[in-house]
Amino acid sequence: MGERTDKSFLVEASIISISNFAVKIIGVLFSIPLSNLLQGEIAVFNAAYSVYAMLYMISTAGLPVATSRMVAASAKRGRAKEARQIYKICLLLFGVIGFVFALAMFVFADKIALWTTHYNSVYAMRVIAPTLFFICVVSAIRGYLQGLRNMVPTAVSQFIEAFFKLSIGLGMAYWSNSQGHSPAVQAAFAVLGITVGVFFGMIYLIIYSRFSKNIYTPLTDYGCDSNGAIIKKLAMVALPVTITSSALYMSHFADTIIVKKALIGSGFSEAVANEMYGAYTGLSTKLADLLPSTFVFPIAISILPAISGALAAKKQKEADEYIHSSMRISGIIALPCSALLFVLARPLICVLFGSTWGKPISMLDGDTVMPVDLAATALSILAIGIFFISLVSTTNALLQAIGKAYLPMIAVSVGAVCLVVSDLILVNITAVNIYGAPIGTLICYIVAFSFNTVSLKRSGVKCVSPVTLYAKPFIAAVAAGAASFGIYTLCNLISGDGRLVNLFRLGISGVVGLVVYCVVILLIKGITEKEIRLLPMGNKIATLLLKLRIIK
Incomplete structure (x- = not known):
């Protein structure tokens, strides 16, 4: 894999990473x-x-991945007409699926709320329901553009969604609160920002895909599969990916049902x-989701079309090096997190x-127990899982890219079953609650990652032993954690209390840990010069380290 293609992949990942970070x-x-x-x-x-989120994943998880992969393969062969036809078919399919799911969520919101025992969430469910249609259209366009290795529109649309989510959602929630509305109505006004944001993100992508001059694929092969063949291929790629992603979200949705019922069953009041x-x-899962989705998931998004394109062009060595680089970089980023x-x-948690x-x-x-103490313990447990969550995302994308999409489906399904069983057993234990x-979430991702690692080995992928890949970064991460804890404890002894003081202590501890x-x-x-150069600003960092003779 040449330096140009190396940097191309990391530039794409960096664009999504920067966008995700801002979002x-x-x-x-x-x-x-x-x-x-x-x-x-x-x-x-x-x-x-x-x-x-559950209905969103069921309706959109597989087709964007299939679109991206098939468009990338067609573009690599110079089949611009076929790439465009794939996009049109996906847009139509997405639109129909999104409309059906949006209508179902709106109509059956009261029954869903009753089933999940979250009775006050009916209004919020109905307000957010149209978003399912909007996001399906958005996903089709994003999949097409990502297949053409154009990540900028995805980044811009994500920012548009986030901006309106913040301005409209938060603004309307505070207005509703000032009017003395119930929490159910306030929550509905809050999710209105999400609906408005996705709508305007969709409008931007429609305009971009229709009028932008940056969408170009050289037309060197005039061949184009029939619509039936394209739909069949889409289904073969999309169905396993949909089941894979949906299984995880179904298991997290099960938390919504199981955890609260189990807590009540073990003796806690409903309140x-x-x-x-x-x-x-509200506290733990929000922060645990922040780090992998910002810094590691973009690698999975970018690597799939890169590997698919390399395999379509019969460049096995290039594909193998993409796989190794993505596995290494994912772990190197996830472990310190x-x-x-x-x-x-x-x-x-206390600072935020x-x-x-x-x-x-x-x-x-x-x-x-104060809620922040409960949430802090839960977050520490979830923190261990960040490494496994990140690597599950990357290995899922790798297996999908090499044509083994059914394997992540099995891995995640087994992990999801483990999560549900763990919830049913552990939450009912009074001491665990x-x-x-x-x-259960940690167990789920450990099982899924282990299965994916074995699957990659059996598929002939080299250098995927976790010990080989991550032993040295793990040692560095343990040292970083110990240093951060020591500095925070020391600062805690010699300084006062208060939110700003805590922010200062937290900042110092985090910076020391990263250093x-x-x-x-x-x-x-634990990291090579080549891997450093693949990181954002990697060339400058590697050049400086070479001058200082820190690396050779």
Whole structure:
């Protein structure tokens, strides 16, 4: 794999990463005030959103991946006409699927709310329902453009969605609160921002795909498969991917049903169970999702068309090097994220949401726990899973790209079953209670990652042993976590309290941890010069390190 194609792949990943980072920051700016506004009633918003997320994944998970992969293969062969035909078919299919799911969610919102025991989420579900149609159209266009290796429109549309989510959603939620509306109505106004944002993101992509002059594929092969053949191929690629992604979201949706019911069944009142579930979903899962989706998931998005294109052009060596690079970079990024979040979970939650968030929770043993303490423990458990979540995303994309899309489907389905079983057993144990949910999530992703790793080995992919790939980055991550914890503890002893002071301590601890990670991974040769050059600004960093004789 030449330097040009190496950098092309990382540039694409960087575009999505930067966009995701900006979007996630906006998302945090949305989530923190909303959580503080609704407090424990944030569970109403999260319940509606989890139903939407499940239906969204079922309706859109497979076809964008199939579109991206097939368009990339057609473009690599110079079949511009076929690439465009794939896009048209996908757009039509997406539109129909999105309309059906949007209508179903709107009509059956009351029954879904009754089934999940989140009775106050009906309004929010109906407000967010049209988004399913909009996002299906958006996904079709994004899949087409990503297949052509054009990541900029995806990035811009994501930013548009996030901007309106923040401005409209948060603004309307505060207005509703000032009018004395119930939490159910406030949550509905909050999700209105998501609906408006996705609508305008869709409008932008429609205009871009219709009028942009940057969409170009050399027409050197005039061949084009029939519509029937294209639809059949789409189904063969999309169905396993849809089942793979949907299984995970179905399992997380099961949390919405199982966790609260299990807490009530173990002796907690409905109000306390709602507070616990709100703290877990409103604080812990929001922050745990932030890091992998910002820095690692874009690698999976970018690697699929890159590998598909290389395989279509019969460049096996180039595809193998893409696979190795994506696995290594994913782990090198994910490990310090896991380590730092594990040791800094509580201070991070306190800085973002305040130490007095929510009402004190009365446990069954008579103790009283603050929601932030409950959420911090859950977040530390989820932090361990960040590494596995990130690698599941990357290995899923790798297996899909090499034509083994049914294997991630099996891996994730088995993991999802483990999650549901873990929830049913662990949450019902009084001493474990809500912590059974993050433990179940951790078990789910460990199982899925293990299955994918074995599958890659059996598919003939080289250098995928976790010990070979991640032993040295793991050592560096442990050192970083220890350094961050030590610095935070020291600062805690010599400084006062307060949100700004906590922010300062958290910032110092995080920076020290990252510096230690970089120093240790270089000292123990846990990253190569080539891998450094693949990172954003990697050439400049590698050149500086060579001058300083830190690397050779």
